[in-house]
Amino acid sequence: MLQDKRILLIISGGIAAYKCLELIRRLREQGAAVRCVLTKSATEFVTPLSVAALSGDKVYSDLFSLTDEHEMGHIQLSRDADLLVVVPATANILARMALGIADDLATTVLLATDTKVMAAPSMNVRMWEHEATVSNLHRLRQRGIEILGPDSGDMACGEYGEGRMVEPADILAAIQAHFVDGGRLAGLRALVTSGPTHEPIDPVRYIANRSSGKQGHAIASALAKLGADTTLVSGPTRELDPGGVNVIHVETAREMLTACEEALPTDIAVCAAAVSDWRVKQAVDQKIKKDGAAPSLSLTENPDILQTLSQPGNDRPRLVVGFAAETGDVLEKAPPKRARKGCDWIVANDVSPGTETFGGNTNQVHLITESSSESWPQMSKQDVAVTLARRIADQFHPPAAAE
Ligand code: CTP
Numbered sequence: 001m002l003q004d005k006r007i008l009l010i011i012s013g014g015i016a017a018y019k020c021l022e023l024i025r026r027l028r029e030q031g032a033a034v035r036c037v038l039t040k041s042a043t044e045f046v047t048p049l050s051v052a053a054l055s056g057d058k059v060y061s062d063l064f065s066l067t068d069e070h071e072m073g074h075i076q077l078s079r080d081a082d083l084l085v086v087v088p089a090t091a092n093i094l095a096r097m098a099l100g101i102a103d104d105l106a107t108t109v110l111l112a113t114d115t116k117v118m119a120a121p122s123m124n125v126r127m128w129e130h131e132a133t134v135s136n137l138h139r140l141r142q143r144g145i146e147i148l149g150p151d152s153g154d155m156a157c158g159e160y161g162e163g164r165m166v167e168p169a170d171i172l173a174a175i176q177a178h179f180v181d182g183g184r185l186a187g188l189r190a191l192v193t194s195g196p197t198h199e200p201i202d203p204v205r206y207i208a209n210r211s212s213g214k215q216g217h218a219i220a221s222a223l224a225k226l227g228a229d230t231t232l233v234s235g236p237t238r239e240l241d242p243g244g245v246n247v248i249h250v251e252t253a254r255e256m257l258t259a260c261e262e263a264l265p266t267d268i269a270v271c272a273a274a275v276s277d278w279r280v281k282q283a284v285d286q287k288i289k290k291d292g293a294a295p296s297l298s299l300t301e302n303p304d305i306l307q308t309l310s311q312p313g314n315d316r317p318r319l320v321v322g323f324a325a326e327t328g329d330v331l332e333k334a335p336p337k338r339a340r341k342g343c344d345w346i347v348a349n350d351v352s353p354g355t356e357t358f359g360g361n362t363n364q365v366h367l368i369t370e371s372s373s374e375s376w377p378q379m380s381k382q383d384v385a386v387t388l389a390r391r392i393a394d395q396f397h398p399p400a401a402a403e
Contacts, residue, residue: 003031005179008081010106011051013041014088015156016122016165020046023087023168024054027175037061037077039093039106060105074105078113083178086110088122088165091133097145098136116178120148120171125161141243146225148174177386178225184393186227189266191317192220193273193305195235197253200283201297209274210358213237215323216272218385220245226389228268233259235273253279253302260305268392269317271306271343274325274358278302310342319395321388324348324368325357334368345369347388367391 007027011020020036027034036051038061048059060077078084086093086106093106097119102108110117119140127133128150141147149166194216198206213234220232221242231246233256241247248259253275260269278299288295306322320343324334327350334348348366351357355364364378367388376387 001031002027002176002179005032006080006082007032007034007175008077008084008109009034009036009055010039010084010086010093010110011036011042011046012039012086012088012090012093012106013043013045014090014122014165015045016088016120017042017045019165019168020087021050021054023171024051026168026172028054028056030172030176032175033057035060035077035081037106037109039104062105074108075112077105078109078115081113081115083175084110084113084115084117085171085175086117086119087171089119091121091123091127091130091136094119094121094133094136094140098139116144116146116182118146118148118171118174118178120165121150121163122165123150123163124155124157125159125163128161128163138240142241144244146174146178146243181226181390181393183227184397185223185268185389188228188268188396190220190223190228190230190268190270191260191263191266191309192216192223192230192232192270193234193256193260193275194220194232195237195239196274197235197256197276197302198251199253199276199279199302200251201280202284202286202288204287207276207278207280208236209276211235211237211274212359213239213273214359214361215363215381215384216270217242218382219270219272219388220247222382222385222389223268223270223392226393231263231266233263233273235275252276253305257303257305257308260309264309264315264317266317267396268319268321269309270321270388270392271309272323272347273305275305276302304341306343307341310344312342319344319392321345321347321392325351327352331366331368331373334366335373338368338370347384 024034034055035057036059052059096107102111151164152162153164195213196209196211198208200206217239224230224244233248250256281298281300310320322343324337324346326333330348330350338346346368363381363384366375
């Protein structure tokens with residue numbers, strides 16, 4: 001329920017603006033107070049009258065309206081909200097937000113706020129994929145703005161692709177998750193490792209693996225959304241830095257270990273990185289030349305980060321979670337790995353060829369503790385991350401106590 005929550009919807013001029021009407025209705029059904037600011041172009045898609053009728057409040061649109069400013073100044077509009085949601089968020093309003101341009105009431109309110117902001121992008125696939133939009137989104141995420149979607153599908157313009165606004169039900173779910181879960185890990189510190197490591201052979205060659213970093217990055221983001229002060233130590237990946245997370249980029253396993261040790265003490269550690277087990281004993285600083293005989297590489301073992309963090313001591317995080325990437329019988333192999341590493345929980349998954357786990361978007365995992373094992377259904381890596389973050393929150397604040 002969203003009883004007593006004050007939500008400010010910033011409606012910009014996209015074809016999906018009509019979906020706002022359903023969102024307003026659903027928010028009010030949940031008990032939220034909804035106030036709306038429309039951009040000038042939004043009024044071409046939805047009428048202020050219908051928005052006012054559904055929200056039960058005056059609709060604001062003009063920064064220079066003396067009546068608007070007198071009744072409710074732009075600073076007050078942002079102060080009076082517990083959450084701001086830009087819906088739909090066109091490429092144009094996202095660009096203005098990224099640059100801090102405040103040339104109408106909507107963008108002025110967005111610049112004047114220090115309240116949490118969500119945005120549900122809606123645009124043509126080419127605009128969504130344009131380098132300018134990609135870098136604007138990156139900036140906004142880094143600033144902690146939560147981007148909802150977009151979905152893929154048929155578009156009003158006749159094209160197909162990514163850029164369709166997520167459904168009102170999904171936006172409502174994100175808003176509910178924010179109010180229900182947000183803050184459950186407040187006051188706690190979390191450390192997450194993610195991605196592969198690169199172990200140099202010479203200045204141009206390295207040993208690596210197929211890890212994409214998607215799962216680890218999603219976990220860092222999910223923990224941060226629950227309020228944990230989160231540090232992500234990431235090997236080289238193509239993933240964007242998640243918003244609201246302190247990200248440290250490293251290359252090798254040894255650099256990853258040093259960065260993790262520097263991030264301690266934390267309450268939570270989740271080791272999702274696919275750390276290279278070995279490195280070349282003596283990487284050389286000159287490129288190895290082809291001189292007839294193939295070189296042989298002498299390898300040595302890398303430090304085990306999970307095992308190091310799990311060792312008893314003052315700095316040991318209160319909850320250490322590892323991952324067990326296995327082929328074959330996962331449930332047989334993972335429990336002894338948990339015991340060997342000394343971590344509290346291990347999230348085991350099958351990375352056999354054909355499962356598409358490495359690099360893919362879904363994951364089917366088993367959560368193994370000292371005394372229990374449970375199998376989760378196949379779900380997106382995002383959902384695995386959110387489910388794991390909630391389980392971690394349950395561990396620190398059992399659900400009854402979290403009310
Ligand atoms: N791990 C780590 N440091 C390493 C190797 C692994 O922190 N040098 C962590 C991983 O992040 C993961 C867990 O240990 O959380 C298990 O990784 P996995 O590759 O499944 O296990 P290994 O220890 O490498 O064992 P093996 O490859 O023999 O199964």
